[in-house]
Every structure is written in C-alpha cells, then in structure tokens.
Amino acid sequence: MPENLDRGPFYHGTKAKLANGTFLTAGHHSNYNKNVVMNHVYFTALKDGAGLAAELAQGDTPPHVYLIEPTGPFENDPNVTDKKFPGNPTRSYRSEYALKIIDEVEDYQRITAEQKLYWQAKMANPKPKSEIIN
Template identity: 60%
Template sequence: MSDALDDGPFFHGTKADLRIGDLLTAGFRSNYRPEVVMNHVYFTALRDGAGLAAELAAGEGLPRVYTVEPTGAFEDDPNVTDKKFPGNPTRSYRSTEPLRITGEVTDWPRLTPEALRAWRDRLAALRADERGEIIN
C-alpha cells in the first residue's frame, strides 16, 4: 500500500535499453550525484518529467521513456516535494521496491541542445553546492 495519492500511469526516464517485464531496481549510482548509490528507484506520473530524466541520465545510450508499474509501496520523492515543490506538483515518486517495465513511450518532447546544456549546467552547479544533497 502506498501513501501517495496518485494512480498513474507512471513513467521512468533512462538511457538503458529495457524490455517489457524487466525490473528497475534500486542500488545504482545517481544521475545527479554519481558518487551516491541510490536506495530507491524514482519515477513520475508526468511523461515529460520522465523525458527530462531520460535526457539527463548517465550513459551513452539513447534517452528512453518507459511506462512502469510499482511492485510495492512508494512515496512522494522528498528531493523535490519537500525541498522545492510542496504538494508534489511534479508528481514525482520513489520506491525501495522494483518497478516493472510495461511499455515504451516514443512521443515525448525532446530538449534542444541548448536546453540540455542549460540543464547540465544547473546540475553541475548543484553538485558544487553542498545544499544540493540528495535525500537517499
């Protein structure tokens, strides 16, 4: 059971090439602070939010957005809801339980090279600022 009040659908952005039925699990390095191994797997109910995460994800693969299904309890992502957006308007969540891939979304808006560069510059500034710490 989840305390989150969202029924989905849910999305996850990544550069990994995944198949329907694959499970996304915690225990991988953060895309935003690579020195941190994450205790949660993150997802959103906003397709475009997952697209942004896919564009910013570490790795050399193509950015991809998948539809996902939580296999267990999940909660609001405190990295954005408590720190930046009270009330969770970004509809961002996290779980210690795996997410099951249920499909791939191909019609999400891509960032321009300039917008992608601006986002990466913001992330680099966050990494340099100790207040940008991840709640893990």
C-alpha cells in the same frame, strides 16, 4: 498505497535500453552521479518529466522513457517535494520496491540542445547546495 498519491500511469526515464517485463530495482548507481548508490528507484506520473530525466542521465546512449508499474508502496520524492517545490507538482515518487517495465513510450516532449545545456549547468551548480535524500 496512500490516498494522496497518484494512481498513474507512471514513467521512468533512463539511458538504459530495457525489455518489457524487466524489473528496475534499488541498489544501483545513480543515473546522474556514478558515486552514489541509490536506495530507491525513482519515477514520475509526468511522461515529459521522465523524458527530461532520460535526457539528463549520464551516458552517450539515446534516452528511453518507459511506462512502469510500481510493485510495492511508494512515497513522494523528498528531493523535490516540499524541498524544491511545495506539494508535488512534479508528481515525482520513489520506492524501495521494484518498478516493472510495461512498455517503452516515444511520444514524450524531447528537450532542445540549449535546454539540455541549461539543465546540465543547473544540476552541476545547484543553488542552494542541497544534500540528496537517499
């Protein structure tokens, strides 16, 4: 792992209910656009960031945030790093390798209904329009 990346802990947010020991892998549909198959799995070193991702994922099931462990090399998420935010203040990463679920965490900051509507509108109409780097 390069020296400039976080050492963790790391988190992944989703609507899926997953058991400890499960491996999240690339090659599945995006949590936000079912027409996109992801080449990477995404995660963050910010628990509340994973919570936001879980809240905004498609589906009507409850959000879940998991403490995860990367099983291989990872890189800064190019969709936010330097593209939307200089550097990596969101501490967002992606990997072609699996993420191992260690445990579910519940002590993250939930967003309000108003905040959820705000983020959903922002995701539906990004400005400027930008292509996702997959």
